[in-house]
Amino acid sequence: DGPCMDALDGLPPPNGCTRGARVATAVVQVHGGPEITVVDVHTTAGLNQDCRKAQFQQVFEDRGDGRPAAYGTHNLVMGDMNIDPFDADQAKYDASAKYWNTRVGDGKPFHYLSSSDGSGPMTHVVSLARLDHVVSDTLAGACTVQGVSEGTSGPQPAGCTYFDHRPLLCTVQMPR
DSSP: OOOOTTOOEEOOOTTOSOSSOSEEEEEEEOTTSOEEEEEEEEOOOTTOHHHHHHHHHHHHTOSSSSSOSOOSSSEEEEEEOSOOTTSHHHHHHOHHHHHHHHHBSTTSSBEESSOOSTTSOOOBTTTTBOOEEEEESSOEEEEEETTTSTTOOSSSOTTOOOTTBOOEEEEEEOOO
16 A cells, blocks of 8 residues: 555664664565565675674564564565675674675575576676675575666666666576
8 A cells, every 4th residue: 555664674783883774674475475574785895894794693683672683484675784795804804794705695595596606797886896786595586787787678677776886687486
C-alpha cells in the first residue's frame, strides 16, 4: 500500500565507532516463495579499519543484539563495503578486508554473486576499485556493473546520477 518507511532494522556497532546504523536488515517475503533476509551495508570509508571490521562483524556475528544481521535461512548481503578484497595489499594489511575474506569467497560461508576475483569490473569510478559487493549464503546468480560490464548500456539512465559508484544489477535464484 505504498512506500515502507523505516523498514530497515539496524544498530550502531557494539564498539560505538559510529552512532548510526551502517548495517541494516530487511526481511523480504518473496511472493509464492521463501523469506530472504536482505542486509544493506555501507561501511565506514578511509583508514578506520577497526570500525569497518566491527561493521562486518555485525553482518556475520552479532549486530549488537546477540544475532548477526544476516540471520535468515536465505541471506543476501549487499552494498558499499569500502574495501576491495581482491587487492593484494588490502587483503594482506587491512584488518577489515582480512576479516571479510574469512567469511566470503570459495569454500566460505558466503559466496559472491558480484565479482568473485580481481578480474571483475570496477564499481567505484574514482578509485577504480571493486568496493560494491553482493554476496549470499544460499542464493545463486550473477551481477553486472551497469555501464561497465559488457552488454550493459551507458553509465546511467538519462537524468540520473550515481555519484562515484556504478550500480550493480543482479539476477538471483533459489538453490535447487
